[in-house]
Amino acid sequence: MQRKAYVPGTAALLVALLAGCTSGSADSGTTDDANPGDAGTATAVAQPGKYRTLPEPCGAVGQGTLDSLLPGIKQIADAQQREAAYAGEATLTYDTDRKVGCRWKVESTDATDHLLVDFERVVSYDNAVSDDNQARTIFGTKETAADLPEPTASATASDSASASDSASDSGTPSATPSSSASASSSDSSSTSASASASASPTGLEPRVLSGLGDEAFLDDALSSSGSTAQQRTVTVVFRTSNVIVTVEYEEQPATVGVVPDSQKMQDRARKLAAQLADSLNG
Template identity: 90%
Template sequence: MQRKAYVPGTAALLVALLAGCSSGSADSGTTDDANPGEAGTSTAVAQPGKYRTLPEPCGAVSQGTLDSLLPGIKQITDAEQREAAYAGEATLTFDTDRKVGCRWKVESTDATDHLLVDFERVVSYDNAVSDDNQAQTIFATKETAADLPEPTASATASDSASDSASASDSATPSTSATPSSSASSSSSASASASVSASPTGLEPRILSGLGNDAFLDDALSSSGSTAQQRTVTVVFRTSNVIVTIEYEEQPATVGVVPDSQNMQDRARKLAAQLADSLNG
């Protein structure tokens, strides 16, 4: 039987075909990779904020400070009721890592006083925006909503003097806090009403020397059949935490107007203590 001759050309053709298939497989793998020239690169992520936690709000205000802001608390004769008044009531929150607050309400023979302390920790979900910058944007929104009047020379001078006093008072030890809500409708009353209700130099204004940014609002409710209520609001930002203090007083007697300077001084002293506590 005659054997078939071996044809070298056929073998070479098979080798070439196999090599082509192998080369095609490698090319398809390259197509699935990242865009050419971008391999190994990474997107810069904005810095996280300084604070990762928030303080326990009802424990953030010292007993001595509560005595000052809520004079009626000492008039409570029942020990359990007095203890409950000091303890305050935590505000409703769904995420204690992001927002916490506490309220106090105390009646006395002269007036009813309310105090709210609110902490908000801002977190940016945009890799291009830091937590601090996002907090600054939110603070600016609150400041705009407060509709503060244009600063005057007398207000600036008064504020500088108050800053020095607050700095001195804030050296007093306060409850430690581990380093978040907008102001109420009362605190965002129109600038014209607030200015007319406040003595010169005590108008709603930007505050200096308190956190990274701060402002104060002072609003007096319109007169009517009931006593007028004054609401002093201090809002400040330190890094990615925004703190809001609302201090309200309504006298028991119609015609009596709550003292603007005293209320502002008390609210600002508390703000200075909370700022020191956060930075401590």
């Protein structure tokens, strides 16, 4: 009896198996070649900010400037207390490379003055966002929170004018209840007096500032404490590259009914801010 030949069938099976292995090897080789190409693709890294460190805040304000902003400091009789007043007090911080600040408080027979200087160095942890752009975003948030009014022609003119106009505004802020004599009742009189006192003189409204850092704004708020004494707070915030600087200047007169002079306080705060901007640019 003639035997059947199985060899050709077995050979065909082996050929098919080998072809499958060869095809799989080729596919896996293509995948391996693709991965290194993906991993080697260069990712654009945003530029770091100009500033890598921050100044020592309590030493950033000169004695002459402190004499101007804190008039009572020269009235302190005790030499050690006066020296401590000039030195200021550093604000609490956990990273002096990222955020530092200093506070001063001086009481006098006329008023109590507060000054805060704060430096914040912004660092972006997103490779697609530069330090400057991150600082711009944070500054924008601060400006939005300040809720500045729409700019007026008078405010723009005042911002570009020199500080020599203070004499013309000296009598404007000193509003008292008597200025509301036309009100029909004591309640309406009080309301009118409050509105008159809280209104900023023309051209001194909270506003965006030009010529200070890369961008800046000024806020001016008048409030009453429990003793009904008027307290004014002038805040100047500016950004230069990836550093945001805040100057907060407060004054509360010792006499009820006296309103802090907006023009003088704004001029002093803006002058200090300009000095700090110059020192950063070194």
